[in-house]
Amino acid sequence: MNHSVLKGTGYVLVHVPGMVMHHGTTQTTERSAHPDSDYLKELPKHIRSYEDCLAYPPNQTYIGNLSIEELSDIEEPWFDKKTEHPSRFGPFGEVMPEDEFAVLMQICDAFDLVHLDKEFVQTAKPKLEAHPLITAAMLSLIKEGQEPEVIRRQVEEEHAQPVIVGDKLVGYVKRAHDVDVNLSAHVIFENLVSKASEVLTILHLLKQSGVDPNDVDYVIDCSEEACGDMNQRGGGNFAKAAAEIAGLLNATGSDTRAFCAGPAHAIVEAASLVKAGAFKNVIVAGGGCTAKLGMNGKDHVRKGLPILEDCLGGFAALISENDGVNPEINLEIIGRHTVGTGSSPQAVIESLVTNPLTAAGMKITDVDKYSPEMQNPDITKPAGAGDVPEANYKMIAALGVKLGQLERAELPAFVKNHGLRGFAPTQGHIPSGVPYLGFARESMLAGRTKNAMIIGKGSLFLGRMTNQFDGISFFLQKNTKKEASSGVSASAVITAMPVIGVAIPDSELGEEMVRSAVASAGKNGYKAVLIEGDACLKRMDEMLIAGEIDAAVAAHNPFPVGVATVGRIATPALGREMFLATTTGTSATDRVEAMVRNAIAGIIAAKTCGIEDPTVGIANVEGGRQCERILQTLSENGYSLRFADSARADGGILMRGNDLLQGSADVMVMDTLTGNLMMKVLSAFTTGGGIESVGYGYGPGIGEDYEKRILIVSRASGAAVIANAIEYAAQTVRGDLLTIARCEYAKAKKAGLQKLIDESKQRSPGGPPVAAKAIAPPKETCTEEIHGIEVMELDEAVEALWSEGIYAESGMGCTGPVLMINDARIEQAKAILQKKGYVH
């Protein structure tokens, strides 16, 4: 799947105490209602210095200098704590002081509306000249400045808004029209602040992502301001205005508005535009908001805290074509709060979190991290709004309990393991899900996190157009593509190469040959460990469970029924890569059902190895036509399949012998025994059948709900095949086989897989299968195997034991079907099976 990727992020704070006093709505409202209020008198004593604001731990986290984990380790409250070595610049951005920002606002003014004090410009301009990201083109826009007298008159007599830095009037923003309130000095000021902070954030994003500004095609602004005049209030376009100053000459853009959910909506749009091929590089950006400065100031002052809402926030992200490196935005998992959802918290969380996960066949515990509204609890708790992220995690966990995915006692652990501490300023759209993107990207590139769900929510009712609430969520995952298609090299990403266990205890070619295969894989950059000894297969299982190895290559494994392996070979002479689905194991005991399931397993294996949209052909064997019919209907029902065409003159989906040799399909579907036969033939034809010398082996066991990565090779495999199998195993980890499998099965189910299979069985000569009657006794550990049961009778044999109170499982060993049983019960079970005629 060619998902768009998150190629970079930018996060900026601007410390603006002057704006807190003069532009935050809590303060401006108070000033107009109670100009002599105690609050306004008290407020200046609670303003932080730039140094204090910079050292404030959540601010260092926002720009990436302090990890979320490090922040969590600091005991709350945080307002009285300081980071030891705070730095203005961080991996994601910076904390800009207000004097430099005033000059930046003037740079961003295209209509001669911002004027600064002459003297002030002389001191502030050199600081901006020293800024690493402010371009010469931007610096050339700085004006000389005006006399203090002019500035005072503008503010006092001409309705201009004051620009205050450190208690001093250093400039003004004048109105852009005499009558039009949409162009009043207040609105222009607010909009220029938003634009300037957006520009600064984009500059940081450009630096961090390394993208050439000329390669940016489109910008989506997702702030909460509106620009336009009285004839088109909110007409836009912040995006293009910011792109112009940031020097994105080849970009255009537009504004997306959805209150606090704006950024999440905008990222879904950007990822869609890139995936659709409309644009290659799209920036999503949002500047800060003056109105929300000091929003909870009354509570903070009353409780003796500093004014913590003294910063503008800025956020930007670059969404690009899949480079095989950066985390992907998986558009197949999108949560939406729809018009019909309703507003109860339960309905909201269902629509945004559990519904999209369930549709993708995932549980809430399958997501490593959730990022809902990431408000800093230091700000919200004293104001009575509680710990917002934590409340969200509790709700997600509680819903998990209701869905039976979590025990109630596991609720606190879920919050701790899948949650994050909040650290974002309460700037409306800024905290809503997106503050985690920078850390998520880093963590996924380093292989520490596999996925995350980003949840944006917005209160639409504030606009008085609807009582609706809103929200949208999207899914970020570690890159699943095989190799870098452009730009950065793949080797740069995979910091943690998966570890593959190799357990081939009874190689027909000797242990030395297995050793040399492991060494050869090591030379090619793969990490493989040899698991030796008689009990090596048991040890392999333990190592997989303990996470000591990520996947295994084994000579033998008793897969449960429902799991079969997908082999991989290169066709003779032509060398076309082909997946044989399947080669060992049993996808289902019914032949046609098994072939349909084999097709899905084959698609999963091919996608895992980087074939985005594999072609599927069905070997012309008994049951092929019925399999074709079901796959066609599945495809019509929405499980999209790309069918291969036979190389023979009459074409068609059914593949003949020639097609097998020519590799006419990426995925060649057949019954398992035929697959096993073909695998052997195509691997051993060069050695006269003695040694399997080419190909990748019988491949990984794949099945619904099967969560292990075990690949099978024949005991007659040569070193090259074993080395290839190690490579194939590494790909099942890096290509995220298990997630792809979950998605594919969920899609096939949605398209009516089970119903189609049941209908096909009804039509089959033998009629529908007899429904299971026996009920399984309590599960026991099954370590012993009973061989020699006819495959068609395997399920019956299991139930025969169940009816006698003995727990058993069906499975498939490399020599045929096996019944797995607890070692204490084996003799008793054998006796029963003999008596009933299942074994001789």
Next chain:
Amino acid sequence: MDLENQKRVKEIADQFGPENVIVVLGAAEGEAAGLAAETVTAGDPTYAGPLAGVSLGLLVYHICEPEIKEEVDADIYDEQVSMMEMVLDVDNIITEMTAIRDQYTKY
């Protein structure tokens, strides 16, 4: 309680008579529930809204209190509220709400 809601509560109480009105809250924790309950009984404690100095004394409950839960269809309650019931500190909310009712409710 935000000013718009205060205004609506006041209007409803005026229109239907305070003795005929019950306010049902959905606040996320005890303190917030208590403040909202105080607003519709004793008056707006922040003296910022239309209920500043207006003691309506309305009967007020939180949705998670047993008195209200019993009135709601069990299936709908399960669908709409049970998740939050699991998340909230219901005992604390009941304590806060009971204290306000005992002190200020007139009906």
